[in-house]
Amino acid sequence: MNDNCYVYDPSNMQMQMPQVPQLTDLTTGFIRGNMFQRLYDPWRQGINYLSPPSNERAAALRKIQEIGFAMVDLNLYLDTNSNDQEMLQTYNALREQKDQLKLAYEQKFGPLTLMSPILQKYPWAWIPGPWPWEKEAN
Amino acid sequence: MWLYDKKLEFPVNIRRKDLKMAKYIISQLGGPEGELAAALRYLHQRYTMPTDEGKALLTDIGTEELAHVEMIATMVYQLTRGATPEELKTADLATYYTDHGDGVYPVNASGVPLTAAYFSVTGDPIADLTEDLAAEQKARTVYEHLMTLTDDPDILAPLSFLRQREVIHYHRFLEYLNKIQSMKDQFKRAYLFFI
Numbered sequence: 001m002n003d004n005c006y007v008y009d010p011s012n013m014q015m016q017m018p019q020v021p022q023l024t025d026l027t028t029g030f031i032r033g034n035m036f037q038r039l040y041d042p043w044r045q046g047i048n049y050l051s052p053p054s055n056e057r058a059a060a061l062r063k064i065q066e067i068g069f070a071m072v073d074l075n076l077y078l079d080t081n082s083n084d085q086e087m088l089q090t091y092n093a094l095r096e097q098k099d100q101l102k103l104a105y106e107q108k109f110g111p112l113t114l115m116s117p118i119l120q121k122y123p124w125a126w127i128p129g130p131w132p133w134e135k136e137a138n
Numbered sequence: 139m140w141l142y143d144k145k146l147e148f149p150v151n152i153r154r155k156d157l158k159m160a161k162y163i164i165s166q167l168g169g170p171e172g173e174l175a176a177a178l179r180y181l182h183q184r185y186t187m188p189t190d191e192g193k194a195l196l197t198d199i200g201t202e203e204l205a206h207v208e209m210i211a212t213m214v215y216q217l218t219r220g221a222t223p224e225e226l227k228t229a230d231l232a233t234y235y236t237d238h239g240d241g242v243y244p245v246n247a248s249g250v251p252l253t254a255a256y257f258s259v260t261g262d263p264i265a266d267l268t269e270d271l272a273a274e275q276k277a278r279t280v281y282e283h284l285m286t287l288t289d290d291p292d293i294l295a296p297l298s299f300l301r302q303r304e305v306i307h308y309h310r311f312l313e314y315l316n317k318i319q320s321m322k323d324q325f326k327r328a329y330l331f332f333i
Contacts (some may be wrong), residue, residue: 033300048296049295054151061149065145067146072147076195079194079198111144113142114142120172134153135153135216138151
């Protein structure tokens with residue numbers, strides 16, 4: 001099981017961030033759990049698979065999850081690389097894209113957070129499931 | 139303050155019941171290298187980080203760990219739906235069932251409940267961050283072990299995602315540790331110069 005090649009070949013080990021980090025596309029990064037194309041290559045690769053969404057709602061949510069994940073990964077990168085202006089712009093572009101998708105999703109399927117404008121609707125729209133741990137939500 | 143987002147960080151849709159895998163995976167909820175211990179570790183260590191950058195990093199990674207707690211709990215929940223007491227007995231889960239029924243409770247693979255003794259807070263950033271690096275590597279190893287125990291792609295997909303996140307967190311902690319180490323060296327040099 002110990003086939004992480006850093007164990008056997010330290011010269012492959014890329015411990016430091018490359019000068020100009022290159023991002024993967026959103027879907028690839030999401031499936032990998034890593035938005036940075038060349039970073040962490042020496043680690044054993046995982047599997048490239050995503051369970052199919054169980055319904056239309058779950059499929060629409062995937063887009064938001066993809067962008068949301070990219071934002072999480074860029075957030076952590078920016079915490080330790082706060083002078084990377086280009087990455088900061090990418091982060092903000094993603095945020096704008098996510099806001100739009102989120103609004104469209106919420107109008108159709110209900111609020112994702114308690115900050116949602118959809119909560120103006122009567123009755124209180126926060127309650128209805130499926131809740132995130134239920135299969136129908138994924 | 140936290141704001142709940144009514145979605146998982148990464149989808150979990152496990153279509154086949156697998157009680158044995160539930161018994162193993164639950165260790166990443168309530169075990170020593172689990173996500174809940176990780177979240178508690180970073181969210182308590184963050185108060186005494188020496189720079190704002192460290193406070194941000196530990197808050198954000200601690201927050202992401204909470205999303206991982208939710209993913210693992212979801213996996214356990216889905217893997218155990220519809221299990222009969224007979225099936226639970228066969229899967230060695232009758233002791234769990236006795237205390238927790240079909241609920242989700244943070245224990246390790248041997249049934250020992252979560253304890254704060256799984257992590258430490260020393261108030262010393264070098265000591266705390268060094269523990270964090272080890273914790274991420276240990277969690278990565280546990281995910282690799284879990285991935286060898288199944289060939290169900292519905293289970294492998296979230297495990298593979300979570301494993302990769304451990305690697306990323308490790309690198310971010312390392313970047314920050316290197317930074318404060320060199321700050322400390324600079325400070326030491328300046329101090330010696332003035333003596």
